[in-house]
Amino acid sequence: GKFTYNNGRxxxxxxxxxxxxxxxxxxxxxxxxxxxxDVNIQADGNWSVERVNAIPKALSQQLQGELPWQSQITIALPHDGGANYH
Known part of the structure; x- marks a missing residue:
């Protein structure tokens, strides 16, 4: 993919x-x-559960099927510090 930058956006x-x-x-x-x-992120995937490498192998061998998911993440970074996540 690509992204564009225009006046800080x-x-x-x-x-x-x-x-x-x-x-x-x-x-x-x-x-x-x-x-x-503000940062806005949308992400999605349709994963094969038995191939997710973050799951311990002993557990992943017991799982099967697809794991469709989607996420919307918003992050506010105030100029005076800190961060708010949603």
Whole structure:
């Protein structure tokens, strides 16, 4: 995937990556506001449970099937410090 940068704002096209040995799709954007910097991330995947490399092998051998998931993450980074996650 790709992203563009325009006056401090980042916007991506769909990005394909690997996470825990499985494919993941990510789209993100950022926005500078008066009091904070906002980061927005959308991610999804459809993982084969037995191939997720973060699960101990003894457990993953007992699992089978697909694990479709999606996530929306927002992060606010106030100019005066700290972070808020949602």
């Amino acid at each position: 980042l916007v991506s096209t769909p990005i394909s990556a690997q996470w825990f040995g499985q494919p993941v799709n990510v789209v993100f954007s950022t926005q500078e506001n008066a009091k904070q910097f």
